[in-house]
Amino acid sequence: MKGLPYAIAGLLSCVATVQCLGEPCKDCDFTSVVDILSASAMFSTFLRVLQRNGDIPTLNELQNFTLLAPVNTAFAGLSDSESIAGFDISNYILRDRVLETSAIDNGTSVIYEGVKFPLGLRRDESGPIRINGAAVVESDLKPNFQNATVHGISELLPDPPNSRGLVHDINREGRSVNIFHSFVESFPGFEQMTDNNTLLIPSDVNFFKCFNHIEINYILDTFDELSSLDGPLAGSWSHDRQIFLQNLICHGIIGGQTANRQIVKNLNNQPVQVTSHELGSSLSVNDSTPSNQANMIFDRGIAHSFSDLPFLPDAFQFTAEKYLHGMNSTDFVKELYFRKLQHMIREKSLHQNLTIFVPEFNSNEHQGFTKSSLLYHFVEYQLWLEEEFKDVNRIHSSTKTFPSAFCSSNKRLGGNCQRLRITKTESSYIINDKYRVLHAKPYMVGRTLVYTISEALQLPGEFLFSLNPFHHCSKSLSLLRQVNLLNLPLNNKGYTILLPCFDSWRNYDLNFEYLRNNATAVEHIAKSMILQSLIYSDTKTQTIEVSNMLDEEVSLSIHPPRSNRVDIELSNVVGKIKIERGLDALFNQGVIHPLKGFYLPKDINISLKDLIETSGANRFLELLENLEDFTSMINESIPFSVLVPMSTFLGPGGITGSSKNLQDFLKVHLAIGSSTHSLLKCDGTISTLFGEPLICRQSSTGDYWLKLQNGDDHEVRILRRGCASSGNESCVFLIDRPISIRWLNRDKKSLRLPGIAIGAGVLVGSVSMLAVFLCILLVLFGKSAKRSPLPASADEEHTNQEARPLLANNDSSRAISNLSHEQNGRFESTYSSNASVPAIDVAYSPR
Structure with missing residues (x-):
């Protein structure tokens, strides 16, 4: 109630006049600001708040000031307690300034001296004057006892937010300053730096114009790694952020028309030219695009938002190290520092051509590196993968090798650099057949290219x-x-x-x-x-x-x-x-x-004989060595190939026949040298010394099968191969069974015989038919006779008459002699019971 005497005094003063309550007291001799408020009903709520807060004496004691008095509607919807709570008369006083509306120019101006917080005044040709958004509804009320002016305003003037809160509010309102808001939130001491200063707020658009997402990650410490670092690793990041923010804060309060063509300095002591536009409603700095929003008041300064601050990136000199932080590869950077290789990603990355393959962040966690393996991630020139592989067809892959920066292995590589093997596939690039390059276009910082790869590179092993x-x-x-x-x-x-x-x-x-x-x-x-x-x-x-x-x-x-x-x-x-x-x-x-091939030194000699012996066909080799043609071809170094049957067909009772038949048999297993290629590729006809060509067929399983071109459907399979060191025209082919000349087509063969041979054949045929007729008679005659069982001695005699083995002893000449005299042995005696074709008998001689 201490303000009551003043209210009564004001009331008595008004009653003494002819003026009614609610009209200004124009004839009072000694009117004060309080008298003016008391004389007008529109200020009754404001006056009551002043009385309850004890602010009447403060107003009576002031001189040379302006009071901004909220009218009753400004308190609409507020209870008495809400109206009083947090009320500060200083918010409504302009000290040392008697403001008259006639002195307010059209446009926007800012008052920052003699006020608790800056006031932005806006005057349009139409509409009321506005102060911090509140409309002046009653103006220029002057007491005669005090040098002051009272202006009635339509709204309350609460404390504006601090600078951090202003940025938060702007972002919450959806004005696209999310990046700067994130920066401010993580910057301690931001409010102190903006105290009584002007803040230039870059919008998200401004950031995206000046930085890529890697650089923004570094500025914001998106991965919460840098803020926890110490020493030289953290120093660069902290310094960059400090310089960046100081570039955006100018000394003093700059706004409205007062900012027209001013040269001010930011906190880095760099000159900044500020120009106002549209009667102070927007500003530009250093001839930038005008501000998105200007003259935003906070408790200790003013702010302007921009989408085009040209000097925004000036605070940063990005190096490969900073890019690695922005790529969430701080652990990789730590390893480089630990191995004393930080020079590779600092100044060197700006002035020397370099390429870095950096493992993706989730793959290098807790990954240990040696100095050698770290250097293996670097190439000491710019490696543009798309340029290197520009001529590669999208369908086909291509591989190239590139020297890495790991060049210190003198003992192992003689000082040469270990290489990276990079393959271009249809969809990606692969390093050393294992590590995938995650993007074809590298990040470029200074003169360094940076690629991200799927995981950390490992040096080639043993x-x-x-x-x-x-x-x-x-x-x-x-x-x-x-x-x-x-x-x-x-x-x-x-x-x-x-x-x-x-x-x-x-x-x-x-x-x-x-x-x-x-x-x-x-x-x-x-x-x-x-x-x-x-x-x-x-x-x-x-x-x-x-x-x-x-x-x-x-x-x-x-x-x-x-x-x-x-x-x-x-x-x-x-x-x-x-x-x-x-x-x-x-x-x-x-x-x-x-x-994809086999090569032999010139001084290594592997002969056909070595290969035949390796196949296990020693007996077949003995037969060949007694063949005149074989011996002469060996001695004269004439290229030829040998088809060697498996040794099981050359054992006891395996092959029988006359000397003539044996030579034909061996010759059909010898191919002339020019046909070796056809044998190796299973393509074309194969000429033999016997004169009858062979043809080759490849089965669906990849096996090679041989048959006589003029023969029936009997085939042999090539099991193994080998070639002499003299070249690929002299080879050995191991086959699953011998080739029989009995497989020749008899009809085709008879067409080639001379007339005498034909006559002989007719004679032989007639004799044979007579013999068959006599046999039939004997059989019929035998049925009428009484039969008796075969005595045991007959079986023994039959057994004793079995043919002796072709190679029963090691004397080749004796083997051939025995072969010509002993005809009772049958090849079938040693032929497998599981075979799908009958045994081969070489006793047939084409006549």
């Missing part, structure tokens, strides 16, 4: 574990294991290994069997094909001298690539070695080239 199992190199590896060449000694040069894989042994399984039993030959061949130098499939065309593991200096010539193949010649190896481009298998000591 020889045995670096080969793709689908290359089918197990046979060759077994030979290398046999001579202890799977673990190669450190040579300070690196190795190139030429390794038969895939179907290399398909035509050489007899060679493989021979080598398995000849460790000396295996070691010599293997060491000849292991070079102590690094030769990749994309090594440039040249001729160089290299040494192999036999310490021999050999000449190596690399020919220009043809399609996806590179031909290499070694002076000590027979033929051109065909290397598939991009098939390089990297290992920790060099490179392995999986070959």
